[in-house]
Structures are given as structure tokens and as C-alpha cells.
Amino acid sequence: MDESSQAQNRRERRSNVLLTAVIELSGRTLDVKLRNLSADGALVESDCLPVEGAEIRFKRGDLIVAGKVIWVRGTRAGINFHTPLTPEALLRHVPTPRPRVAPDFRRPGLASRPLSPSEKIAAARWAVTPAHDVPGE
Template identity: 50%
Template sequence: MDERNCQNRRSRRSQVLLVAKLEHGGTSQAVKLRNLSAEGALVESEKLPIEGTSVHFVRNELNAQGRVVWVNGHYAGIAFDSKLEPSEVLRHVPVPRPKLQPRYWRPGFTAREMTSEQQRLAESWVWSPSASRPGE
């Protein structure tokens, strides 16, 4: 789980970007789930319920009753009525893919002979006017 900015939090939050659903007032709306913890979630949507609205948060088989505790622009904080088990939270957090380490490698110089055609092309390039050379 993410340990940044958790000094003011009661529980650690995991940064995610997943699709979830908020159900409230007989309607259901899709939201982007931005982070998730045992006690709440940060969601994003064009239209959000107002502060204080009771909501039912749904992400796959994760269902939690809660309420909107704050709204700021397209973001809203959802506080769950009961704390989720850490294993339940982790089940909905994707495992990060390992970062690919760049492999810096260049071929070594070899002492093989050039063909007569390669020799002719190299000499014509060296003796050609510099305006026709790429990068100059």
C-alpha cells in the first residue's frame, strides 16, 4: 500500500485507477476509484452526490455502505460506515507490474572486412558535400 501522505490518515491508502459504482437515491453512477483504504475511498466523476449523501459503494464484489464526507470539483471522499478488513482492500488493489529496466547496450567494434560495395558507399559518403549529410 502507498505510505505517502499517510501522516494525517487513520489508515493507509492505496493509489488505484479503477471503475466503481455509487448507488444513491435510487440511481447508480459510474465513478473512477482513485484511492482505497479500509475506511474510505476517493472517487472522481463529472457529477457527484452532495456532501452528506448516504451512498452504497460497489467495486466488483466489494460492497460498502458509506457517506460522502467532502466534494471538491470532480472529486469526492467517501467514508465507509464500517471499516473493511485489510485483506478485502488488498484484494481490490492490483499488483504493480515490475518496472522494465532499460538495457543499455551497443554492439562492439569488429575488425571484419567491408565488402567492395560497402567500401564504395563509405568513401562516397565521406567525400560528399556536408550539406547532403544527415544531421549537419
């Protein structure tokens, strides 16, 4: 299944995150990285993932929800939750974005200070001196 078509067919908007989570499968637990989360599912990443169609329990903090592995591609897998998360539960596990820091600098101006007398003389000489030799000289 093409992942780009999945993104176009999603019912819920996913929030990009980078958090740790756990998948329980047949009595064993797998530590995974949670890449994104929505009310209907999650994208997880791990070197050891369950196969497509596996019934799992997804755990993140106090959130425990049953689901099914819908697809696996390399080290990433998509999980569909059997019961959608409430907006409150979802917001508890999606951190608020940090405010962007505006750069606190300004580009220096071309004339940040007046030229000294010797700099004025050098600039005047440079401005009237040709960049190349004049033919015949």
C-alpha cells in the first residue's frame, strides 16, 4: 500500500511527535518510537515490529488502547486503534509545540560608523582608480 495514498485517505489529522511507547503482543512487550498520533491510530518505529494484521495493545504513559497493525514498511508500522481516542486523551499525549524563537540579531548596515579621514582618502582613490589598465598606458 502506498503511504502517500494513506495520508490522503485519513479521517483524522495526525500530530507529529517523537516519544517512546510500548506495544504488547502475545505477552511480550516491544519498545517503540511514536512518530505520530491521531484519534484513530499511530505511526511507530522499531527494529523489531509485529507482522501486519497482528492484534496489539498500545501503551503510552497512562494511555492503553487495543489496536491492529495495519501495515509494516521496514522499521515503521501503522497502527489502527479499535476505539478512537477522545480529544482529551489525545491532547494529554501530544505535547504543546514550543514557541519558535525569533532571531535576535540585525544585519550590520553599510555605514555603521562614519569613515575616518584616512578611510575617506582610500575610498576616493579606489573609486577613481580604474580596475584595469587603460590601453596605451
